Amino acid sequence: MWTGELKVRRVEGEISTDDIIPARYKHRFTDPALMAPHVFENRLPGLAATFRPGDALVSRDIFGIGSSREQAVSALLAAGVRLVVAPEFGRIFYRNCWNLGLPAVEAAVEAAVETEKSALPAEGARVALDLTRGRLTGPGVSVPFRPPAPMMIEMVRAGGLLPLVFARTRPPAAAQAHQDVEPSQTTPVGPQGR
Amino acid sequence: MRPDSPLVGQIIAAHGGGAAAAGELVSVEVDRIYLQDGNSPTVARLFAEYGVDRVADPDRVAFVFDHSVIVPDRDMADRVREATAFAKRIGARIYPRGAGISHVIALEEGWYQPGSIVLGSDSHTCTGGAVQSLALGMGASDIAAAMVTGQTWLKVPETVWLRVHGQGHPALRPKDVVLEVLRVFGQRPFLYKSVEWTGDWAASLSLDSAASVASMGVELGAKCVFLPDAPGRGDGLVPIRPPAGAAVLELSIEGLRPRIAMPHSPRNSVDIDLAAGERIDYVFLGSCTNGRLEDIAEAARIVRDRSVHPDVHFLVTPGSSRVYAEALRLGYLETLTRAGALVTPAGCGACVGTQGTVPAAGERVLSTMNRNFRGRMGNPDADIYLSSPLVAASAALIGRIPSADELVCHVDR
Numbered sequence: 001m002w003t004g005e006l007k008v009r010r011v012e013g014e015i016s017t018d019d020i021i022p023a024r025y026k027h028r029f030t031d032p033a034l035m036a037p038h039v040f041e042n043r044l045p046g047l048a049a050t051f052r053p054g055d056a057l058v059s060r061d062i063f064g065i066g067s068s069r070e071q072a073v074s075a076l077l078a079a080g081v082r083l084v085v086a087p088e089f090g091r092i093f094y095r096n097c098w099n100l101g102l103p104a105v106e107a108a109v110e111a112a113v114e115t116e117k118s119a120l121p122a123e124g125a126r127v128a129l130d131l132t133r134g135r136l137t138g139p140g141v142s143v144p145f146r147p148p149a150p151m152m153i154e155m156v157r158a159g160g161l162l163p164l165v166f167a168r169t170r171p172p173a174a175a176q177a178h179q180d181v182e183p184s185q186t187t188p189v190g191p192q193g194r
Numbered sequence: 195m196r197p198d199s200p201l202v203g204q205i206i207a208a209h210g211g212g213a214a215a216a217g218e219l220v221s222v223e224v225d226r227i228y229l230q231d232g233n234s235p236t237v238a239r240l241f242a243e244y245g246v247d248r249v250a251d252p253d254r255v256a257f258v259f260d261h262s263v264i265v266p267d268r269d270m271a272d273r274v275r276e277a278t279a280f281a282k283r284i285g286a287r288i289y290p291r292g293a294g295i296s297h298v299i300a301l302e303e304g305w306y307q308p309g310s311i312v313l314g315s316d317s318h319t320c321t322g323g324a325v326q327s328l329a330l331g332m333g334a335s336d337i338a339a340a341m342v343t344g345q346t347w348l349k350v351p352e353t354v355w356l357r358v359h360g361q362g363h364p365a366l367r368p369k370d371v372v373l374e375v376l377r378v379f380g381q382r383p384f385l386y387k388s389v390e391w392t393g394d395w396a397a398s399l400s401l402d403s404a405a406s407v408a409s410m411g412v413e414l415g416a417k418c419v420f421l422p423d424a425p426g427r428g429d430g431l432v433p434i435r436p437p438a439g440a441a442v443l444e445l446s447i448e449g450l451r452p453r454i455a456m457p458h459s460p461r462n463s464v465d466i467d468l469a470a471g472e473r474i475d476y477v478f479l480g481s482c483t484n485g486r487l488e489d490i491a492e493a494a495r496i497v498r499d500r501s502v503h504p505d506v507h508f509l510v511t512p513g514s515s516r517v518y519a520e521a522l523r524l525g526y527l528e529t530l531t532r533a534g535a536l537v538t539p540a541g542c543g544a545c546v547g548t549q550g551t552v553p554a555a556g557e558r559v560l561s562t563m564n565r566n567f568r569g570r571m572g573n574p575d576a577d578i579y580l581s582s583p584l585v586a587a588s589a590a591l592i593g594r595i596p597s598a599d600e601l602v603c604h605v606d607r
Contacts, residue, residue: 014459018567023546026232027262028269030239030276042569062381065415066565067546068317069232070333091386091417092317096333149219165339166244 001101001157002082006056008125008138009081011044015059016066017093019043026071032078039075048079056083056129058121060110064093073100083129085109085121085136085143098152101160103131107145118142131156195309195326197432200353201420202388205328209311216352224340225310228256230296232548233315235273236334237341238280250344252285256305258296259289261548263541270548284341294514294540297321297482300329301405302516308430313340318482318564320411323419324404326431330418351386351417355436357393360448365601367582368403369484369562371395372410373453373463375445380461381415383443389416392434395447397424402488409483410564413460451598454560455580458568466585470597474579475557476507477590478571479535480543484562484583485513487520493535493587494526496604502534503593509551510535511543535590547572560589 022042025035040047057063057076063086064072073096076084084097084104097104112118119140121127127138134147147153158164195204207213211220229237234257241247249255257277265271274291281288289299297318300306306327312319313330315337322329332346340346358371389411399407404421411419423431436442454469456462479485479493490512502508510530512518518540521527527537544551545563553559553576561571566578579595588596588604 016565016567018565018570022569022572023232023261024267024270024548024572026236027273027548028267030236030273042574062385062415065381066317066412066567068315068319068331068333070335071233071236073333088382088385091415092331092333092412095336099333099335151219161335161339162240162244165343166246 002054004054006054006083006127006129007052008058008121008123008127009051009055010123011057011059011063012061014061014065015043015063017064017069017072017090018066020064020072021069021075023067023069026069032071032074035071035075036078039079051079051081053080053082055081056085056127057081058109059086062086062088062090065090068092070096070100073097073102077102098155099161101156101158103129103156105129105136105145107136107143109143112143116142116144195432198435198437200388201326201390201434202328202351202353202418205309205311206348206350208309211348211350214350216350218350219347220350221345221347222311224313224344224346225307226254226305226312227314227337227340228258228296228300228305228312229315229337230261231259231274231277232261233334233337234277234280237315237338238276240334240338241280246342247283249284249286249341255284255286255341257281257286257288258293258299259291260293260295260541261546263291263539264549266549292515292539292541294512294517295482295485295542297409298486298513298517301325302514308428313337313346317412318409320416320419321405321409321482323408323411324401324421325428326420328418331412351388353388353390354383355390355392355434355440355442356445357442358391358395358445358447359393360446360450362447363449363451363598364605365452365584365598366447366450367452367584368399368407369582370450370453371447372407372413373455373460373580374447374450376413376461377453377463378445379443385415386417389414389419390434390436391419391421392436392442396434397422399424400488401426402486405486406483413564452582452585452601454585454595455566457577457579458566460565460580466595466598466601469579469595472579472595473558474506474560474589474594476509476551476553476559477586478509478511478544478559478561478563479583479586480509480511480513481545481563482513482542483564485511485517485543487517489562489583490517490521490526490530491524492583494529496584496587497533497535497591498529500533500591502590506590506593507551508535508590509538509544511538512540515540544571546570560586560595562586
């Protein structure tokens with residue numbers, strides 16, 4: 001899980017997974033690095049080239065509606081995105097995010113401006129995420145959200161669903177490559193399924 | 195199953211999830227898993243990356259090749275080959291290119307048993323709600339995990355009931371009603387929820403129409419949908435009765451006319467007369483929402499002894515090889531072909547831009563599919579409108595969106 005600084009990248013309007021990665025790329029490639037240059041190419045041409053590791057997508061509208069393509073998440077990760085914040089998400093996209101170790105935080109960004117006397121996170125603003133306490137903070141920014149279930153945090157820390165599930169079914173050497181935290185072998189884990 | 199308690203809770207309880215309340219996380223047994231070709235190559239890659247080569251039960255896993263039927267690209271061809279080899283290696287059943295769309299096949303093959311839990315690597319897996327299967331679209335990692343463990347994790351959703359009543363315009367079709375639901379309520383009341391359709395309208399639908407309505411559950415933002423028991427829907431279904439005090443959304447369709455979803459969202463629909471006259475260059479009839487026999491029969495009835503407008507590219511893609519063969523036997527495909535339509539092999543067709551026909555820049559497409567997001571059919575500079583097959587076939591004849599009055603004469607044919 002990303003522990004460095006996060007940089008706000010604002011995205012406006014309802015975003016579908018077709019917007020994030022057009023279908024033909026998932027039919028052509030399985031390597032997310034080959035899809036990363038194409039994220040948002042129809043909706044926001046040129047944006048992909050500006051992504052850097054540690055970027056945090058912040059939206060005021062529903063994010064990730066439509067197709068089940070997990071490649072929408074893996075391509076964003078490969079492009080450098082390490083956090084997605086929106087008031088609500090398409091159900092499958094949300095689940096895919098946590099499954100691949102990308103925190104997707106449901107936060108009413110705009111409401112926070114009123115209640116927290118905080119500013120709307122501006123493009124380029126540096127913010128920090130506290131998943132356990134449920135808060136996104138930065139200079140003048142304070143956005144509260146309901147903390148995800150502990151097992152979801154555990155999953156994100158482990159690098160996603162499969163490192164946890166497959167850790168039980170394969171040799172430890174192979175497991176090591178896909179996790180930076182040793183998962184619990186006994187706790188049932190899974191996405192906050194939606 | 196009992197008719198007066200949320201179906202999703204009953205199905206989860208019967209699959210080892212216990213009597214969980216809405217919002218709880220549960221682990222459940224999965225009855226069946228199917229994959230489509232946009233994600234099966236990625237699932238194959240995940241198995242290889244994690245050094246896994248076995249699935250819990252290959253007999254419960256099927257691979258469908260529906261998005262890349264006539265493969266237009268060498269990278270895509272390589273992915274199809276990889277996914278096919280992977281399916282063979284794990285011993286799963288393969289439905290090759292031309293067999294049809296996974297969700298259409300799933301209904302034909304009886305994968306969606308009432309009360310079952312089915313996972314599909316495609317968002318329109320919710321189609322299984324037509325026959326009361328808890329059918330869930332999921333991404334590659336969820337599918338891979340379920341293939342290996344035979345289980346998945348769910349958050350028990352809340353249920354919302356939706357009752358449609360009234361008598362619509364003679365040309366009103368189920369697709370129009372779903373578009374109207376989206377326009378009136380938006381996604382918010384349905385997001386992450388289980389939606390149960392109740393009332394006489396939902397119980398009056400044919401199986402093909404029920405599947406069409408269920409397929410668009412994901413467009414509502416729902417986790418799953420359920421339609422009530424009705425003639426022709428098979429055995430083991432129950433009526434749907436909202437419990438006393440339940441939240442029931444009511445929608446009157448009294449006098450409602452066909453609808454057109456304007457670019458670039460299915461939420462963005464208008465009365466047909468507000469769009470009437472818009473030039474249409476390309477009509478696509480097909481998809482998991484409107485590619486069944488009933489849809490093709492209606493289109494054939496409209497174009498019989500007529501000609502497709504010379505400026506219109508009219509593409510017809512049956513939803514499965516079974517639909518194709520039946521439409522052939524009944525003469526529908528001959529009628530469509532003689533009128534000037536281009537009939538393709540079964541599959542997802544042009545819905546998602548992975549195979550032809552990709553529209554040109556500036557072209558206006560009227561499609562019977564379920565979503566018209568910008569770039570959906572492979573070109574962000576084309577405008578995609580959505581409608582029922584009745585409206586689409588009519589538009590193919592005149593090269594523009596018809597008015598409601600123009601449709602009435604077609605209805606009486």
